[in-house]
Amino acid sequence: MVIAYTSYENSCSLYVFGNGKAIIQPTVATVELVQTCKADLTEDRLRALVQLFIDKHFFDLPERDFMMLDASEDDWAQVQLQTIRLTDDEGTASRTFGTGTYNGVKETMPSNFADIRTALIQLRDSAFPKGPTNSCPFESRIKK
Numbered sequence: 001m002v003i004a005y006t007s008y009e010n011s012c013s014l015y016v017f018g019n020g021k022a023i024i025q026p027t028v029a030t031v032e033l034v035q036t037c038k039a040d041l042t043e044d045r046l047r048a049l050v051q052l053f054i055d056k057h058f059f060d061l062p063e064r065d066f067m068m069l070d071a072s073e074d075d076w077a078q079v080q081l082q083t084i085r086l087t088d089d090e091g092t093a094s095r096t097f098g099t100g101t102y103n104g105v106k107e108t109m110p111s112n113f114a115d116i117r118t119a120l121i122q123l124r125d126s127a128f129p130k131g132p133t134n135s136c137p138f139e140s141r142i143k144k
Contacts, residue, residue, distance in 0.1 A: 003049070004085040004142075005120040008077060008100075012131065014124045015142055018088075020046050022127045025142055036139040039127035052119050053086065056112035061095045066102055078102075082109065082117055 001018035006027055015023045022039045068075055080100030086093050098107035109117070 001050075001086070001088045003053075003120070004083075004087075005117070005124070006081075006083045006085075007117075008080045008082070013142070014120060016041065016046070016049065016120075016123070018046070022123070023142065024124065024128050024131070025139075032141055033138040034141045035136040037128055037131075037136040041123070041127065045123070049119060049123065052116055056115050058084070058086065058095065058112070058116060059093055061110055061113055063094075064096055064098075066096065066098060079107065082113075084113070084116060084120065 003016040005014045011027055012024045013027045015025070017023075020041045020043060022041050024037050025034050066079055066081065078100045079098040079102045081096055081098050083094060083096040085095075095113060097109035097113055099109060100107060
């Protein structure tokens with residue numbers, strides 16, 4: 001199992017693995033080696049996170065698509081996308097919501113998604129209080 005969280009507001013992605021490892025890497029699509037910070041999570045913390053996905057009915061959340069032709073980075077930044085992806089042996093479930101403006105309409109995220117997002121941000125901030133640092137080694141980029 002892998003849980004991934006990517007946000008417009010942070011240039012890093014968080015990955016939480018079923019074995020209790022957590023990794024943050026810069027969200028860079030064009031390079032193969034990136035700074036990779038690792039942390040270990042307790043089994044209780046991992047179980048609580050998985051239970052939150054169940055309690056908040058992650059798989060029942062609506063699926064959204066955000067499509068723009070010839071969009072600039074500024075256009076995408078205005079949408080302020082937040083993506084949570086869960087991958088296991090059975091497949092992948094991914095949910096993306098915006099908190100900015102898309103096609104002139106203010107976007108909102110469901111409260112259940114927001115609760116999971118908050119838990120992932122708290123986990124990231126406690127496991128990696130300094131964020132990615134120059135002391136983190138370079139490793140292969142995790143492919144989504």
